[in-house]
Structures are given as C-alpha cells and as structure tokens.
Amino acid sequence: MSTPMIAPRSVNELGLGLVRQPRQVLFGPGQRRQLPDVVASIGRHALLVTDARMSTTVEFAEIVAGLRDHGLTVSVYDRTEAELPRENVMELVSLFRDDNVDVLVGLGGGSCMDLAKVASVVLANGGDVRDYYGEFLVPGPGVPVVTVPTTGGTGAEVTCISVVFDSERQMKVGVASPYLEAHASVIDPEFTLTAPPGLTAATGADALSHLIEAFTARAKNPTPDEITHKLYVGKNLLADIYARAGIRLIGGALHRLATEPDDLRARSDTMFAAYCAGMAINTSGTAGAHAIQSPIGNLTHTPHGIGVGALLPYVMRFNLPARVPEFAEIGRLLGVADATGNELDQAKAGIVRIDEILAAIGIPADLARLGLSADQLEYVADHAVLATRLTDNNPRELTRESILAILRRGHAGDRGWW
Known part of the structure; x- marks a missing residue:
C-alpha cells in the first residue's frame, strides 16, 4: 500500500482569532x-x-x-x-x-x-x-x-x-x-474528587485529545461568510492560547492523578485544562481521532474517551509530517523537549510524552484491546470517512486508505514513525 500524500502545510495567513463562550x-x-x-x-x-x-x-x-x-x-x-x-x-x-x-x-x-x-x-x-x-x-x-x-x-x-x-x-x-x-x-x-479511575482516565484522555487536535488542526483561512456560517473555522490565534494553557496543565496533572486521585490541585488543573480544551475546540474543532473513534465506539461500546485516547498515538504519528512545529512546541510545553535541539526530535519527544501520559492513566495501548477485530477495520474506515465535519479539520488529508493505514497500525500497536 502506498504512503498517503502529505498536503502542503496549512498556515493561519489571516491571523484569525475567534472564540465562542458563555456570558x-x-x-x-x-x-x-x-x-x-x-x-x-x-x-x-x-x-x-x-x-x-x-x-x-x-x-x-x-x-x-x-x-x-x-x-x-x-x-x-x-x-x-x-x-x-x-x-x-x-x-x-x-x-x-x-x-x-x-x-x-x-x-x-x-x-x-x-x-x-x-x-x-x-x-x-x-x-x-x-x-x-x-x-x-x-x-x-x-x-x-x-x-x-x-x-x-x-x-x-x-x-x-x-x-x-x-x-x-x-x-x-x-x-x-x-x-x-x-x-x-x-x-x-x-x-x-470521587470520580473512579476509569472515569478519570476516559475524561482525561478526552480532554488531552481535544487539546492536541485543536492545537494541530488545519488552518482554514475562512472567508467572511464561512466565519459567519461555519462552526469550525480552523486553527486560530485565540484557540491556540487556550490549547497552550491546557497542554501545560494537563501534562503534569493527569500523571499525578494516576497515583494521587485525591490531589485537589491535580483535579483542578485537569478540570481547568478540560475547560481550555472546550474553548479551543469550539472554533478549531476536533479531528482524526474523533472521526475514527465514533464507529469504533458503535462496534465495541467502549467509552468515548478511552477510544480517542487509544487512537491518539497513531493519529499523531500520521499527522506529524504536516505539523512538526506544533508537535515540537507541545514537547516544550510538556517539558520534555530541548528547545535548542532539532525541531523534529522535539516533536517526537512531545508525542512520546503523550504516549506515556495515556499509559499512566490506563488507556489501552492498541485498538485490539478495545475489542476491535481485524475484520472490522474496513467497516470503521467506511464510516469514519463520512464524518467530514471532523475529517476536514485534520491537518493531513484523511481518505479511506489513510484511515485504514492508521487503523492497521493502531490494531497492531505499531508506534513507528511514518
């Protein structure tokens, strides 16, 4: 199977910032x-x-x-x-x-x-x-x-x-x-404070995936009409502010909750990060992991957050070639990347750190552990590609074949680099 094409890197040329929020x-x-x-x-x-x-x-x-x-x-x-x-x-x-x-x-x-x-x-x-x-x-x-x-x-x-x-x-x-x-x-x-470990893991992984997908989303440079009539206008300045704040907080907080569930500071940081994630995705939108999770959830009845958490390592690796600077900044925000080092190495360090956080809170390491069988991957790809509201936000084009490639790696637990 050929490697999916990498679309030109999308950039917020308008300098757009857009936020929607409660009063x-x-x-x-x-x-x-x-x-x-x-x-x-x-x-x-x-x-x-x-x-x-x-x-x-x-x-x-x-x-x-x-x-x-x-x-x-x-x-x-x-x-x-x-x-x-x-x-x-x-x-x-x-x-x-x-x-x-x-x-x-x-x-x-x-x-x-x-x-x-x-x-x-x-x-x-x-x-x-x-x-x-x-x-x-x-x-x-x-x-x-x-x-x-x-x-x-x-x-x-x-x-x-x-x-x-x-x-x-x-x-x-x-x-x-x-x-x-x-x-x-x-x-x-x-x-x-009374949330059981499974719920903490599912909701924490959901928040983490929102932050990563918002910060690495496609920049769309929308027209005035699209800004008025489209919910998701792409990666933008104001969404990025919230995403950065959330990523800084959640990196340490989720890891602490794995061993100290009664830590109110960690609970507060996680909940504030989840709020920041909601603010970010309100205009940038979620992307590949969410599009692919929906049909997997229908088949396996696994909680939404567990599904997107299990998919995230593989979707990040697929998206990396189109979002090296963003993943490098994520590595720095999480405190694992040397700012003086090679940008690609910084990006990979950020992705590996997210892998570690997901593992610490108990997210399955591959899609097979969700109960997804190999003969169901075609079904998942067929349905995921229809979720254009989400796939259109992905920084790298998601075709049926590219979704299948992600699924095959995710099912096998293959965390090699694309």
Whole structure:
C-alpha cells in the first residue's frame, strides 16, 4: 500500500482569532455554592438535567435545596444515558414542553450537559431534534442553560455543539449552532474528587485529545461568510492560547492523578485544562481521532474517551509530517523537549510524552484491546470517512486508505514513525 500524500502545510495567513463562550464562567473549588445566585439571575423555574447516579448524591440534594431557598421552582430530569440517545431528548421535551421552564441546568458529564443544551433549543423552537442535525440549522435561541460539569474532560460546558446517538441511523450526529452556547458555566473541581479511575482516565484522555487536535488542526483561512456560517473555522490565534494553557496543565496533572486521585490541585488543573480544551475546540474543532473513534465506539461500546485516547498515538504519528512545529512546541510545553535541539526530535519527544501520559492513566495501548477485530477495520474506515465535519479539520488529508493505514497500525500497536 502506498504512503498517503502529505498536503502542503496549512498556515493561519489571516491571523484569525475567534472564540465562542458563555456570558459567565465561574471556576474553582467550592464554586457550586454560587449556582443558586447564577440560576436565580436568569429564571424562576429551573429544570435540572442529570443522570440517575448524580440525582442520588448529597451534592445534588444541596443544589436543589439551595435553588428552592432562592425561591425557584425546581423540576428534575434524571434519566440521561451515556452517549446521549435521541430518545432522551424527545422524552425530556415531551415531559416538560408545557411546564414554563425558563432555565435549564445541565449537571453531570458530557451527556447531561449536551442534553440540556440540545433540549433547550427543541423546547424553544419545537420540532424533532433531527430537524437540527448539522451546522447552523437551529432557527433561534433556546431556553437559557447553565452547565455544571462533574467530570474533567468533555469540555461540553463551553461548547456550542451537542452530540446525539440516533439508534435508527446507528450513528452519532452533531447539532452545532451558536444558539447551543451556555448562558453560564459553573466549574467546581471538588465534584471530581470521587470520580473512579476509569472515569478519570476516559475524561482525561478526552480532554488531552481535544487539546492536541485543536492545537494541530488545519488552518482554514475562512472567508467572511464561512466565519459567519461555519462552526469550525480552523486553527486560530485565540484557540491556540487556550490549547497552550491546557497542554501545560494537563501534562503534569493527569500523571499525578494516576497515583494521587485525591490531589485537589491535580483535579483542578485537569478540570481547568478540560475547560481550555472546550474553548479551543469550539472554533478549531476536533479531528482524526474523533472521526475514527465514533464507529469504533458503535462496534465495541467502549467509552468515548478511552477510544480517542487509544487512537491518539497513531493519529499523531500520521499527522506529524504536516505539523512538526506544533508537535515540537507541545514537547516544550510538556517539558520534555530541548528547545535548542532539532525541531523534529522535539516533536517526537512531545508525542512520546503523550504516549506515556495515556499509559499512566490506563488507556489501552492498541485498538485490539478495545475489542476491535481485524475484520472490522474496513467497516470503521467506511464510516469514519463520512464524518467530514471532523475529517476536514485534520491537518493531513484523511481518505479511506489513510484511515485504514492508521487503523492497521493502531490494531497492531505499531508506534513507528511514518
């Protein structure tokens, strides 16, 4: 099989910077105590969107009590499932469309926050969530949303996209619109102190992959019309600021959490890095690892973060020829590259360090360990290449054959250089 062609290096010739963000972000240990004031400043009837586990916790009971003490009517939807099935969206809308809810609080992991965001626009604009699959198809604002992440990874608290699993289509579909941006986000690292190692690994690997993919994304030099009507406008100055900050933090924090899960500083750094990652991907987008993970997840039912973490070493090696300066800077940000040395050596040192971080938190070293069989690689490539919203962000062209090449190396655990 021939080596895939390397496209010319893309550069942000416009000097473009673009950021989308909530109106208010509160970050820090204990800041969930500000939630009643934040919600009361927006509405009087709050719908808390969470899952069955979170709804039984002491922290959840305290939040409900605090909201009611501020005079708010509180309703609860606690049936959110992992990977957010479309059925959750339609059930929530059916249950609460006539209840005059004027603020939603997405409390939990990425699926809970994604559900709050996408349900808010369906409640306000009507129809079926399928009407809004794609980019910029939401016709108007939704019910205001406050996001409260309880895991350090997805970045969904600040992104203007929700990913829904449509069982009839057997695929994940994005609803992407600035109207999905949260009104406010309250980010409290104390929530993550009780996260089990598997959840910490999955969400941490997700955040790490967001940071790497945002920083190494294709620069697109969009037209004014594309800036107005496209969610992902490519690698840009403001996304890079957030990506750099997140990479510096997560490099040490994730490794510490592997041995010191009660380290609040490491939890805080990881959660702040996840926030930075969300801010970065909100305009640069995710890329190859996310495109390829989706069909793998459908086949193996492995958590999203575990899948992208297992793919990341192989996607980075594929992308390296088109992004040597960026990977070299990643090596310096992670403190493993000699700034006076050869740029390619610096880049490889950064990639190897990311390999080590992923191994330390327990991410499988190859795709076979996810339960993916060799005879399923063609299926994965067929479906991954259709995810053009993601593949278009990759710095090196992703064809069916190049995706197959990544999959074969990933399945064999081949971490040689391309």
